[in-house]
Amino acid sequence: xxxxxxxxxxxxxxxxxxxxxxxxxxxxxxxxxxxxxxxxxxxxxxxxxxxxxxxxxxxxxxxxxxxxxxxxxxxxxxxxxxxxxxxxxxxxxxxxxxxxxxxxxxxxxxxxxxxxxxxxxxxxxxxxxxxxxxxxxxxxxxxxxxxxxxxxxxxxxxxxxxxxxxxxxxxxxxxxxxxxxxxxxxxxxxxxxxxxxxxxxxxxxxxxxxxxxxxxxxxxxxxxxxxx
Amino acid sequence: xxxxxxxxxxxxxxxxxxxxxxxxxxxxxxxxxxxxxxxxxxxxxxxxxxxxxxxxxxxxxxxxxxxxxxxxxxxxxxxxxxxxxxxxxxxxxxxxxxxxxxxxxxxxxxxxxxxxxxxxxxxxxxxxxxxxxxxxxxxxxxxxxxxxxxxxxxxxxxxxxxxxxxxxxxxxxxxxxxxxxxxxxxxxxxxxxxxxxxxxxxxxxxxxxxxxxxxxxxxxxxxxxxxxxxxxxxxxxxxxxxxxxxxxxxxxxxxxxxxxxxxxxxxxxxxxxxxxxxxxxxxxxxxxxxxxxxxxxxxxxxxxxxxxxxxxxxxxxxxxxxxxxxxxxxxxxxxxxxxxxxxxxxxxxxxxxxxxxxxxxxxxxxxxxxxxxxxxxxxxxxxxxxxxxxxxxxxxxxxxxxxxxxxxxxxxxxxxxxxxxxxxxxxxxxxxxxxxxxxxxxxxxxxxxxxxxxxxxxxxxxxxxxxxxxxxxxxxxxxxxxxxxxxxx
Numbered sequence: 001x002x003x004x005x006x007x008x009x010x011x012x013x014x015x016x017x018x019x020x021x022x023x024x025x026x027x028x029x030x031x032x033x034x035x036x037x038x039x040x041x042x043x044x045x046x047x048x049x050x051x052x053x054x055x056x057x058x059x060x061x062x063x064x065x066x067x068x069x070x071x072x073x074x075x076x077x078x079x080x081x082x083x084x085x086x087x088x089x090x091x092x093x094x095x096x097x098x099x100x101x102x103x104x105x106x107x108x109x110x111x112x113x114x115x116x117x118x119x120x121x122x123x124x125x126x127x128x129x130x131x132x133x134x135x136x137x138x139x140x141x142x143x144x145x146x147x148x149x150x151x152x153x154x155x156x157x158x159x160x161x162x163x164x165x166x167x168x169x170x171x172x173x174x175x176x177x178x179x180x181x182x183x184x185x186x187x188x189x190x191x192x193x194x195x196x197x198x199x200x201x202x203x204x205x206x207x208x209x210x211x212x213x214x215x216x217x218x219x220x221x222x223x224x225x226x227x228x
Numbered sequence: 229x230x231x232x233x234x235x236x237x238x239x240x241x242x243x244x245x246x247x248x249x250x251x252x253x254x255x256x257x258x259x260x261x262x263x264x265x266x267x268x269x270x271x272x273x274x275x276x277x278x279x280x281x282x283x284x285x286x287x288x289x290x291x292x293x294x295x296x297x298x299x300x301x302x303x304x305x306x307x308x309x310x311x312x313x314x315x316x317x318x319x320x321x322x323x324x325x326x327x328x329x330x331x332x333x334x335x336x337x338x339x340x341x342x343x344x345x346x347x348x349x350x351x352x353x354x355x356x357x358x359x360x361x362x363x364x365x366x367x368x369x370x371x372x373x374x375x376x377x378x379x380x381x382x383x384x385x386x387x388x389x390x391x392x393x394x395x396x397x398x399x400x401x402x403x404x405x406x407x408x409x410x411x412x413x414x415x416x417x418x419x420x421x422x423x424x425x426x427x428x429x430x431x432x433x434x435x436x437x438x439x440x441x442x443x444x445x446x447x448x449x450x451x452x453x454x455x456x457x458x459x460x461x462x463x464x465x466x467x468x469x470x471x472x473x474x475x476x477x478x479x480x481x482x483x484x485x486x487x488x489x490x491x492x493x494x495x496x497x498x499x500x501x502x503x504x505x506x507x508x509x510x511x512x513x514x515x516x517x518x519x520x521x522x523x524x525x526x527x528x529x530x531x532x533x534x535x536x537x538x539x540x541x542x543x544x545x546x547x548x549x550x551x552x553x554x555x556x557x558x559x560x561x562x563x564x565x566x567x568x569x570x571x572x573x574x575x576x577x578x579x580x581x582x583x584x585x586x587x588x589x590x591x592x593x594x595x596x597x598x599x600x601x602x603x604x605x606x607x608x609x610x611x612x613x614x615x616x617x618x619x620x621x622x623x624x625x626x627x628x629x630x631x632x633x634x635x636x637x638x639x640x641x642x643x644x645x646x647x648x649x650x651x652x653x654x655x656x657x658x659x660x661x662x663x664x665x666x667x668x669x670x671x672x673x674x675x676x677x678x679x680x681x682x683x684x685x686x687x688x689x690x691x692x693x694x695x696x697x698x699x700x701x702x703x704x705x706x707x708x709x710x711x712x713x714x715x716x717x
Contacts, residue, residue: 102576121568143606143608143642143644144606144608146608147608147609147610147644150610150646151610151611177644177646180608180610180644180646181608181642181644181655181657181700182606182642182644182655182657183657187697
């Protein structure tokens with residue numbers, strides 16, 4: 001699946017980014033390594049939860065490309081890796097990679113602390129962009145993740161009375177809608193007459209709400225979307 | 229019962245005077261309806277035999293609808309429809325089909341899920357994925373125990389077997405009634421029939437039969453579905469059987485004694501039974517648990533077999549096809565996309581949700597376009613609603629927009645569907661070089677008629693936004709037809 005939301009506007013593209021690839025399929029890891037831009041330095045690989053926590057702790061990468069489903073540990077997969085690397089929070093960022101379309105998986109790993117979610121079928125250039133964006137502190141939303149967010153938070157804008165974590169503001173809704181429609185950040189900025197930086201701020205705000213909102217509908221929604 | 233039945237099954241016909249019995253019977257026997265009706269009427273005059281026979285058939289023979297429901301099998305899982313089905317329109321994009329790259333049995337329709345687990349369990353192991361012309365043919369042919377596919381429903385064997393099994397109860401009941409008739413005739417002829425013994429014995433037998441049937445049925449039901457919806461009925465039947473047996477035993481044993489004695493005996497036997505139950509309880513529980521574990525294992529095995537069968541029918545076939553088409557990148561991508569979509573649908577399907585919602589239809593349209601033109605069409609949907617006629621128009625317009633985007637846009641097409649209380653909106657975006665609506669020739673019906681005209685006719689709006697970076701078609705269908713949605717977007 002393509003994620004046209006990712007375009008070449010990610011910050012600071014000149015520098016090298018150190019990443020760790022965590023995926024239980026060696027074929028996928030090596031394929032991803034060759035697909036990634038040469039500016040991205042793969043400093044470690046891991047195939048299980050334990051290995052991942054160990055490798056991440058040792059190499060301290062800027063970005064971890066993290067598969068949602070991983071063997072080992074307590075069965076928590078990618079979530080467990082993020083929880084196990086809590087000491088590095090702030091310096092190491094996680095970008096979730098998955099073949100799963102299940103809302104539960106995606107929302108779970110985002111709520112665990114991942115800065116974005118992309119599907120495994122996106123191109124090397126797109127994933128490189130996503131890595132830079134995450135390394136720069138921004139969130140990476142694929143159209144599908146934006147769709148999940150809209151589905152979970154509802155498509156009506158927040159009232160003033162609502163807890164601000166529980167609903168998206170009108171602007172955030174607009175941004176999410178455009179991303180779900182396949183707009184890149186740049187196109188969203190153009191469409192709404194705002195700067196790319198503002199778009200990034202909105203997306204990060206949505207990510208924060210997605211991670212922090214305690215609203216019960218979100219959990220209920222994910223449970224209803226329990227697909228397996 | 230050993231002849232192959234070529235006649236239609238005995239069902240009550242919808243062409244009815246009273247309950248459709250005569251017509252159904254005539255149909256079944258191949259006799260003229262009028263004759264059967266007259267015969268029935270004449271028989272009714274003969275001591276009411278015809279009436280009894282009619283009532284009997286009325287009760288025992290299902291109507292055509294009920295029979296169809298009985299015979300309905302679980303819907304076959306949608307195995308590799310995308311891969312196996314030829315894209316119905318542009319034949320040119322699918323050279324595979326014409327070169328016969330698909331196994332001959334491939335488009336023969338979905339293969340039903342297996343029921344005879346052990347056969348399919350050997351699937352991936354026993355099956356060597358040769359890229360031969362018909363890898364699955366011997367495999368499928370070797371599983372006669374699995375339910376027959378749709379094509380074979382009309383076949384005679386399955387019907388015969390099903391009927392044979394289903395009507396066991398009726399046959400038993402008929403035998404019982406015949407026995408009663410024999411006894412009555414014997415009494416009429418003056419023979420001494422020990423009714424005092426026979427009735428309790430019959431009660432015991434009947435009770436036991438009811439209880440045992442129940443056992444058989446719950447086991448069957450437990451294997452088929454674990455919802456156990458008719459558990460209450462099962463318990464009622466068990467209780468009825470038990471009551472019959474106890475009553476029969478009581479009458480038989482206490483034939484001579486007084487009521488008080490019987491009472492005491494009953495108490496004593498209940499006490500003895502209780503004691504025995506107490507002693508045997510741990511053993512019984514252990515046995516029960518073992519049984520449960522074994523059953524769970526069997527269910528798992530069945531599931532595994534179903535997964536194996538599915539993977540065989542879809543993924544392995546596609547991989548074989550991909551190996552054969554490795555030189556043609558377009559075909560490989562198309563096959564991989566179709567298989568991915570199919571597998572996703574199979575893995576993440578929600579059996580509780582009824583199909584045919586608007587989002588399903590939009591996704592199906594996207595899949596169709598993707599199959600036909602080989603260009604990725606990604607659908608993101610928010611919310612859902614049941615289909616209406618107006619939604620049908622929306623689906624058609626969306627399909628047209630996707631076709632245009634896929635054909636002229638190039639690159640992946642993004643489709644976003646949002647359904648809220650206000651109505652439904654569909655956005656179809658491509659990344660082509662764009663076009664100007666007024667430059668589209670008048671005779672090009674695609675955009676003007678199929679998209680804009682269609683949406684307007686159904687009270688919706690269509691907007692086309694084209695720039696050098698791509699084109700986006702925005703379709704909007706307000707929830708109510710009165711609101712033309714013109715003042716909105």
